[in-house]
Amino acid sequence: MARITLDSIRKRYGETMAVDGVSLTVDDGEIVGVLGPSGCGKTTTLRTVAGFETPTAGTVAFDGREVTNVPPEDRNVGLVFQEYALFDNMTVRENVAFGLKMRGIEKTARDERADELLDLLDIGAMADRDPTTLSGGQQQRVGLARALAIEPNVLLLDEPMTGLDAKLKARLREEVGELLSDLDVTGLYVTHDQEEAMLMCDRIAVMKGGRIEQVGTPREIYESPATEFVSEFVALDAPDLPFVRW
């Protein structure tokens, strides 16, 4: 895992400024939530860290080493998407072992590592299955295992729970939250769901119109919002959240 530093990132698409001067540091082992409404630039920020977008200006550094122009396949970044995006032409185990295969690790070693992760995520029994036969929650765990298998510098999660039903979401939130802090994962967690961000993240950056409005712990954001937008956006219906990392 590594310390991720974004320095004055700007990304312009034609006339529109998708990201307008974002500076953010994610410390080693820390999960930072990027929270905001759709179109606020949070996904573009995440894609810049992954290397799928080259910023118009600004730099990205992993552990102080600049990676702004390093292609995605050489950044060692784990990605988890709302759409799961599992490889249907491979078994669950092969999905998880894919990144290790790309790194030239031999078959028995990578299968062993894949099985270990699948057990950790409680889906060890599914290893030989076709991913399309799994439920949404199970598929999302496979996606998470696949991203974790390469021991990424940073884990990027793009709305990973959005497609799931409320009950499953609550359970996964708890389990995955614990797992990520146990594994000491450095993570960037993009979501539009303030409750999810509060529960899963050590710090939260609230974004609006391509800029960061405020960065702070869930408590700081909730108790002393810096702007009216932040206070409105994080206002919870039922603020009795047992797992919030106050």
Add this chain to the structure above:
Amino acid sequence: MSATLSRQFGRPVVTMTLFLVVSFLIVPVLLTFVGSFAGEWSGVLPSDFVTLRNWREVLGLTETVGSQRSMGWDSILSLGGYTLAVPSELIFSVGLALGGVLINLLVGVPIAYAVARYNFRGKEWVNAISVLPLVPGVILGVAFLRAYPTLSGTSFGLIVGYSLLKAPFMVMAVRSEFESMPLQRLEESARSLGASWPRTFLTVIVPNAKSGIISGAIICWTLAAAEFNFSYIVWAKGTQPLALFLQRHISNSSFTKAAAAVSMFFCIIVAITVLLQQVGSRGFDTRG
């Protein structure tokens, strides 16, 4: 009330309609197949069963080499007075159509990918142009002869023409497959896991579009093998494409022999379809 109505009438009506439509489509094929074993077919129904004469002639299994030659067969094997000849049209046509499919795969899959995946200037044009060759084979054939006179009458000309004419089916089948999956996400997952772009394309993107690619290949092959108009205009001499061979049999031979030729074509189509499906699912299987 309406539930009972639907149970009483709805289902039988749907079943009957389906049955009638399927029979209407199947009966001619069955009748032709049965007729190919008949000695006579002058009335509505064939008669004088069962003879293998028609099939023997169509398959080139007649006793004399002369009669095979007259049919245009090449003899490949002589054994105890019998000569086994394979209708060269068969192999030739299967090959021509497969050549067209191969070009379609190499050109059509990347085009379908580009159109489904990227937004670029002129995307609509690429899309339109890739679907444009839906023009009838006659038109393309004439235009083709004008533009590339050196290709006229050559096998290569036929292959290129078939691939052009059938490209839209490949592009459409594969494109809709690409559009039904989270293409960008799949690609980004593979890239972030350390796969280069070419590797991502070949080991993740293409295998995930398997079913679209297989059905595209089957449609392209079948249509190319049966393409009459274009073949008629571009073909000049030598071994005939299957469509022309069929036409010759239908217009110059007895009805029963024509039935055997058509049945044979039908069998080839079924065989190639099964073959493409098998090769497809094996070829894409990266397991084990």
